[in-house]
Amino acid sequence: MDPWEPYRRHLITHAEHPVAAPLHDDAVAALLDAALAHVPGGGRLLDLGCGEAPWLLRALATRPSARAVGVDLSADTLASAAGAAKRLGVAGRLELRQTSAGEYAPGDPFDAVLCVGATHAFGGLLPALAAVGRHLAPGGCAVVGEGFWERGPTPAALAELDADPDDYADLATTVDRVVDAGWAPVHGHISSLAEWDAYEWRWTGSLTRWALDRPGHPDAPAARETVTAHRAAWLRGYRGVLGFVTLVLRRDEAP
Template structure:
């Protein structure tokens, strides 16, 4: 069982795939889509949960998603059909870094998938290329809540330089020519719900499919992830979601 299959199973009860509650996601989208007729783009859209939520209840909005995973895009198409979005949602199977469009977008999202574009600043650079005038970027990125411990780094397979603290993360964003117009720092409760959902969904699948060749791998992956979270990065790794506009040039 590869990482994409594990991720799909682990996120089946938390499809946003980030430590954000449903209420938080709704509030962020209300701030990001004030008119209700915007065109949006999700770079690294996965199973399309952000796009489906953004377009549902906003019949004048249109969205496009880009991802390399055929299985994730198949799930996104199923979700789009279930939400009766019709041709308002277009999905592209390609590298988000290589994606081009003939028009600009009012909102470009990259929440929890900046790694697909090489990190936070490259993701913002890609967003800038796709934005229409006065458009916004919505990014979600990790940061160190506290100094990372060896246990946290081992659990995340990360280096201390992989993330900054929150203030430095925002400083990097503003230095790159962006102004935050809204933001949300994931709470401890949101993190716990995300991690319990991740490990619990995977464990439940393994227990329900004892004869499946992937059952043992799923069970072991869930146990290792849970241990790494509880004994490693819980309370150490944070997550911030920023709604940004381009800063006018002086």
């Protein structure tokens, strides 16, 4: 433990998460299996808003001939991804691009295109799906993770999330919108309350430990204030109100 390490909040809060979204490890594995079932050996993957690239790193580590491109705006998360890729021995098969996901120019199409917890990079679910579709090879799979309202959003949830009621829909409407946009769900995962709670305890717990272990660090007070605010937003605001669904999709070309 380095008592003077720079305060990189995003890396600290996600340090114990399988991915930067409320999914347990086995759900991540099952979604990747479903997305890549049709690709012998692993194929080519693209992750738009990849963060620390946990989806791609897992795919590369378990599929020796897979290759992947990760796109994100954050230099910190991409540096973390690059370090992890080196440690796993997959760096030669992972290309990382620091650019806005919407500006990543389509080249050769990909067998799987992911956008989990990053649809805001495109202005919402439907424009994100359109962008994903532009990068996808015929017969390929999209993996898209998006929020939805578990129940009608309360004023407290909207305030804590700084959200509008129209930012999300209920689960059935969310899936209807995806289907109406020309996609067929072939697999999916609805995050449970237990997955959300584990995600939030790890988010707040990692940051709390970081601050407690570095009492003299100039950023320790700010870290503790962030924990207090985040925990209040979760427990007094969006817990049980905001849901998260991850869909594995193929283009539906049926007439």
